[in-house]
Amino acid sequence: MKDLQKQTAKTPATVERTHAWPTFVPAVDIVEHKDAFELHADIPGADPGSINVNFEQGVLTIHAGRAVAAADADTIYAEFEPGEYERSFTVSDQIDAGKIAAHYRNGVLVLTLPKVEAAKPKKIAVTVN
């Protein structure tokens, strides 16, 4: 169950890293609204200043670092450890990339991905003679 909640990144593990701490894949929920998609990512402990949201060539990447453990204490029991969060998503043409908004609160990063005008559901009025 713990593994489901927070997994160590698989793909970056094969990539050479220049630091010793692990990279985690944050758990994500995606909710569809009428005019936008909403992405909720759990990144507990992430410092707001360390959060980066990038959109490049159709790929949305979220990256965040978390505070390092206190130097004066020893960890005697651990179910989580300091590390970074990283995850990428391929975004379709349906999303208006210019209007992506991000909000961070209580350890959850919420991204709002508005749909382009053409992708929004439209009701077609039926005319009666």
Add this chain to the structure above:
Amino acid sequence: MAFTDLIPWKRGTQALAKSSPDNVFAALQREMNSLFDEFWRSWGALPATPRAAFSPSITVDESAKDYRVSAELPGLSEKDIKVELTGNTLMITGEKKEEREEKRGTTVYTERSYGAFARAVPLPGAVDRNKVKAQFKHGVLTVTLPKTAEAKAAHKQITVKAE
């Protein structure tokens, strides 16, 4: 449990004798059920877990002065969390609810878990109950529990001398 177990004057040897063949069959039935479940699961017909309930990850740090218990509680606010100290056990309870905004739309993909949780953390040493502090920041709860003077005195570093 057999029905006679519920009647006080019928309990005893009779109930004991009766319960053992019952238990054999109950055990067999359980075994068969789990066998079938396992079979269907291997074909992907049944989900591996119903939907994992939320349970926060916990880390305990110890310094010379205190214990620090941290719990990852993303998406909760300080009002949803209850922290209690009973004896030498720290209890963290609460409930993670789906945010209202999320509910209004259609969930197309989900990995995060929700629900009520309770975690009990046994503390390795005595703490000063009146000076315990809890802080919630960026989805992480940190409870700082200062050690008592006796607990601090119990720890002594011995210097190693060379001859």
